[in-house]
């Protein structure tokens with residue numbers, strides 16, 4: 001049996017929930033973006049969807065090495081060997097995902113080799129690269145990893161809810177990130193992040209919170225490329 005937790009431990013162990021409440025406006029800005037709402041209400045501009053598809057393919061190619069860097073941090077720093085399995089399962093689905101992007105792009109007539117990364121995408125990929133540095137703590141990288149996956153899960157799950165008018169040709173895309181299995185995987189990532197955040201020093205805790213906010217901002221800018229960019 002575990003001993004009684006201190007108040008501080010209890011508070012920190014649900015850090016992600018605490019932060020989601022604290023930053024709920026920016027979180028819903030990322031998960032209920034006008035682009036996602038346009039898919040959900042069936043008014044989506046299919047050219048905007050194609051833009052998203054091409055840009056996201058480039059992002060996912062940069063995301064895979066980021067996840068690999070989290071795997072390395074878990075191997076070196078984690079206090080729980082099951083973390084590696086969760087991260088590895090994420091890497092395995094990225095393999096599928098890259099193949100899916102290629103076949104989906106072919107379906108929509110998007111030439112992936114000709115897609116030029118837009119500024120928001122470049123900025124996001126550069127941010128991911130900064131998180132790959134060995135100087136970035138496992139806890140900080142894990143928080144970012146959870147947030148990146150959770151935004152897509154929440155966004156696309158919204159397009160599958162009862163009453164949504166998602167066009168039939170987009171439901172497969174929405175299911176890719178909105179399905180229950182992906183939801184479970186995000187819960188596993190959240191559990192790891194919460195466990196780590198619960199035992200991290202305050203300076204690392206602050207870094208993780210700032211990193212979470214940066215992820216949410218990058219996600220909003222990423223959606224903006226397809227819809228409503230200024």
Ligand SMILES: Cc1ncc(CNC=O)c(N)n1
Pocket residue numbers: 056059060063097148149151152219222
């Ligand atoms: C911009 C962005 N954020 C999160 C995801 C979801 N993770 C992997 O697929 C994604 N594909 N693209």
